[in-house]
Amino acid sequence: MIKPLIEKLSHYMVLSEEEKQILENTTRQRIAIEKGDDIIMQGQRPDYVYLIESGWACRYKFLEDGRNHTMAFLIPGDLCDVHVTILDKMDHSIRALTALKLTKFSIDEIVNIMENYPRLAHAFFWSTLVDEAILREWLVNMGARSCELRVAHFFCELLLRSRMAGLSYDGSFDCPLTQVELGESMGISQVHTNRVLQKLRQEGLISMEGRRVIIHDWKRMKAFSQFDPTYLHSKLDAL
Amino acid sequence: MIKPLIEKLSHYMVLSEEEKQILENTTRQRIAIEKGDDIIMQGQRPDYVYLIESGWACRYKFLEDGRNHTMAFLIPGDLCDVHVTILDKMDHSIRALTALKLTKFSIDEIVNIMENYPRLAHAFFWSTLVDEAILREWLVNMGARSCELRVAHFFCELLLRSRMAGLSYDGSFDCPLTQVELGESMGISQVHTNRVLQKLRQEGLISMEGRRVIIHDWKRMKAFSQFDPTYLHSKLDAL
DNA sequence: CGTGGAATTGATTACGTTCAATAGATGTGG
């Protein structure tokens, strides 16, 4: 089941049936990770390319004072560490935020795809460039926007990313984060995260039902959070 | 003069004389950009791969309310937009912070290097991965560290990057940024940037002579700013 | 010299943190 990946890549290029088959049929290992476990740790040598099939993970670093900071969330369809052959040491860790189903591609499998299917190689490269663009946008988000806009902006991004991966077809998406986890990525305290969410609900911008975040009025939400989807480099602009 | 690039790449792999010659001899266009001019703008299609030969540039986005936010500084030896063939639209702009000397590589020239010199291709890829690692570290810096640590951390990074590019051999480096520009990258106001710099000077951590930032005690500075150079993926750890 | 950009200082305000406590939800074992 690598449908989310195929869905995602199709926002960059239309994949042929053959190319889809390559992705589906590459011999590969599927593993399950328990909630809270690390997939790979800071300092380790990366060994495989991982694809998230279901569940959420995060890239994070731990700080000297014991706190963590999250730099990225990985959702179904996201790849990590396509550069496996280049860097010898992880500069951050990746942890399962929920129970996770992963596909492990060995280096050989990846190299095989990269060398024999240039279009797929391009599509993979596109996906890493989008990851980088997301990092830049997060930096702007952290540096220049108030907490409320920041969290709202984050929700806009995650709605679009969920839709790109074929995980959502309306104005809502599955968000398994606790308020602590959300705060650790937005650079705000747990208490303030709670208050920001309350504000966004009061403003009528979002509501939350269990793990689901619902965005009521995409246009208003976009305007409110100064969200410009260009950086996701997709044709999709939701709703 | 693409020495800074060669110096930088040599922190990843030892380049052969032949490989150095390839870099030196690739036909290429050299241009000068005036301080304050944009190299490429948000929304434009990237056309060339640029290499900074001298001077500083920055990646930035402008926000709706008129402010800017800087997401990266480019110093001699840094490449921009190696992915020129993949994305069709810049999601940010790049501006010359000082007068700039640039090398422009055409797509053909880059593709030629990438296809015929796999070791150089690897080295280029390494450099983009380091750029990405820097973005992640900046995110942690913004999200989790106080302004003083943040600025100090930034100076640590720039000392190491300057040394990697062969631009510094002691504890100081050339930093042409105004306090406004520094603030725009650190997510702090101009006034506060000034106060933070004063504090760092009072603490005896740094001093500033014209455009030069001097770090007096590397160990102390590293400890103070919680600087862990792993993310630069170099063997170098200064001084 | 004089002019404009850059740095510096002071005073006030506001956003977000921290500490502390409570309430709600979820889960586990007896």
Place this chain on the structure above:
DNA sequence: CCACATCTATTGAACGTAATCAATTCCACG
């Protein structure tokens, strides 16, 4: 199926960091 434990969400109050507003000084350059 209840009781206890634990994790998550929520609220209140006091504090602190950094923003903003408003001048003033410094400095490089023509």
